[in-house]
Amino acid sequence: MVREKLPGQRGWRGPGGGTAALLPAMKEYRGTTVQVCGLWPFSSGTSSPMIGVPLGRHEETQATVCCDPISWFQRAGLISNPSAFVLGKPGLGKSTLVRRMMLGLAGQGTHPLVLGDLKGEHVDLVRATGGQVIPLGRGRGYLNILDPGEALEAAERLTGDARARVLADAHARRLNMVIALITISRNQPPTDQEQTILDRALRWLDEHFDGVPVLADLLHVIQQGPDELQQVALNRGDWDLYQAETRGLEATLLGLTGGGKLGEIFSRHTTNPMRRDAAVVFDVSSIDETETDLQAAVLLACWSYGFGTVNVANALADAGLEPRRHYLIVLDELWRALRAGKGMVDRVDALTRLNRSYGVGQVMISHTMSDLLALPNEEDRMKARGFVERSGMVICAGLPASEMPLLTAAVPLSRQEQHKLISWQDPPAWDSRGVQAEPPGRGRFLIKVGGRPGIPVHIGLTNVEAKLNDTNKLWHQTDTPLMAEAPAAGTGGGEGS
Numbered sequence: 001m002v003r004e005k006l007p008g009q010r011g012w013r014g015p016g017g018g019t020a021a022l023l024p025a026m027k028e029y030r031g032t033t034v035q036v037c038g039l040w041p042f043s044s045g046t047s048s049p050m051i052g053v054p055l056g057r058h059e060e061t062q063a064t065v066c067c068d069p070i071s072w073f074q075r076a077g078l079i080s081n082p083s084a085f086v087l088g089k090p091g092l093g094k095s096t097l098v099r100r101m102m103l104g105l106a107g108q109g110t111h112p113l114v115l116g117d118l119k120g121e122h123v124d125l126v127r128a129t130g131g132q133v134i135p136l137g138r139g140r141g142y143l144n145i146l147d148p149g150e151a152l153e154a155a156e157r158l159t160g161d162a163r164a165r166v167l168a169d170a171h172a173r174r175l176n177m178v179i180a181l182i183t184i185s186r187n188q189p190p191t192d193q194e195q196t197i198l199d200r201a202l203r204w205l206d207e208h209f210d211g212v213p214v215l216a217d218l219l220h221v222i223q224q225g226p227d228e229l230q231q232v233a234l235n236r237g238d239w240d241l242y243q244a245e246t247r248g249l250e251a252t253l254l255g256l257t258g259g260g261k262l263g264e265i266f267s268r269h270t271t272n273p274m275r276r277d278a279a280v281v282f283d284v285s286s287i288d289e290t291e292t293d294l295q296a297a298v299l300l301a302c303w304s305y306g307f308g309t310v311n312v313a314n315a316l317a318d319a320g321l322e323p324r325r326h327y328l329i330v331l332d333e334l335w336r337a338l339r340a341g342k343g344m345v346d347r348v349d350a351l352t353r354l355n356r357s358y359g360v361g362q363v364m365i366s367h368t369m370s371d372l373l374a375l376p377n378e379e380d381r382m383k384a385r386g387f388v389e390r391s392g393m394v395i396c397a398g399l400p401a402s403e404m405p406l407l408t409a410a411v412p413l414s415r416q417e418q419h420k421l422i423s424w425q426d427p428p429a430w431d432s433r434g435v436q437a438e439p440p441g442r443g444r445f446l447i448k449v450g451g452r453p454g455i456p457v458h459i460g461l462t463n464v465e466a467k468l469n470d471t472n473k474l475w476h477q478t479d480t481p482l483m484a485e486a487p488a489a490g491t492g493g494g495e496g497s
Contacts, residue, residue, distance in 0.1 A: 053104025088397025131279030398425030
């Protein structure tokens with residue numbers, strides 16, 4: 001039997017056979033099912049979820065990858081908790097990824113809330129979407145931690161249990177923030193008795209003070225020592241004993257109202273109240289990175305203020321007084337707040353644990369697991385690791401090999417996935433001109449949900465997004481040589497010199 005000779009993939013080989021040296025690539029079209037239905041049966045679907053904000057393309061299949069914690073929880077049911085934890089070395093695009101989610105969700109009616117932008121990276125995006133930019137810093141703006149915000153206004157519109165819950169939440173948040181500031185200032189939390197005195201002093205202000213109090217008013221009440229405060233101080237009518245019990249508390253509050261290492265940011269009335277019907281960013285980029293205590297204090301204050309505003313919005317929506325609003329809350333540089341002092345992990349845990357009940361999506365950003373586990377107390381380290389374990393999804397950029405044992409203890413990763421993350425953190429190459437190229441892992445992320453295989457995605461920016469994500473603006477303007485300016489200044493150098 002003679003086998004019929006068949007041409008190869010490139011045609012007939014040999015002289016005159018017409019072998020094709022180059023094969024033209026087939027054109028690939030991307031679109032929704034509605035748009036490409038006329039091409040059937042020559043269309044193919046994607047193996048990646050198509051619900052949520054389009055992040056980029058799958059690194060292996062080039063399929064579109066859509067992902068955000070709110071859509072995957074509310075619409076797709078892929079995660080049980082509308083939260084994400086983003087890990088990765090600096091400079092690989094963590095903030096760019098989060099801004100892509102913010103922009104996409106803003107187009108779907110979700111309000112992004114960046115509760116503390118340490119580098120000013122999210123300001124342009126929020127401003128471009130018509131949101132509110134709140135600057136905070138020394139001489140730039142003030143945030144009164146005793147300000148209940150819109151809670152009092154909302155309470156006047158509510159009745160019964162709803163009104164009581166809003167007022168109780170406002171009181172608890174103010175008390176927690178005072179305790180947090182004292183913890184940062186002392187590097188240890190106040191005693192149980194001091195916390196009880198602070199609680200009673202705040203309640204006394206709510207009942208007797210006309211207007212919105214500030215920290216100086218709280219200090220004045222403790223110095224005056226009304227009967228309610230003396231009772232919880234257990235001084236039994238001994239004024240000297242009361243003064244001795246409150247001396248440390250008085251000294252710490254004096255530091256918070258008169259400058260100190262935390263400055264005066266929290267000692268005056270709020271300069272720019274937060275809105276609840278738009279995107280909001282707290283711009284704290286003016287605070288120097290060396291002022292770690294102040295940064296942590298401002299971050300916690302912004303987080304508390306933001307969650308309080310969300311609680312008010314939900315209470316009014318539950319009562320049918322306002323439409324239901326959804327928020328994406330971004331907690332950046334989480335490790336800075338956790339290292340501020342003992343007890344800070346509990347404060348952050350209390351702020352972030354109830355995100356599903358509040359109807360908000362949440363994104364927490366840090367560099368490595370080592371940052372979360374570098375706390376001196378073992379109990380705090382376990383709680384910090386729980387932030388990652390409780391997240392609906394964990395999104396990883398490039399990470400060093402030393403991080404893999406810590407990360408796999410919280411998130412299951414295959415060997416291939418670990419090698420991929422390690423390769424993404426490699427330094428960039430140098431080209432022949434001596435100019436540093438882009439890092440190989442920039443814009444590349446691995447999306448992990450439980451034990452499912454990770455989804456590697458590469459983010460590509462549009463022209464509009466490229467402008468909003470430009471973090472090197474200060475380098476675009478070239479300095480003018482002083483010698484060139486000399487003739488214009490009249491300092492010599494006549495015409496033709």
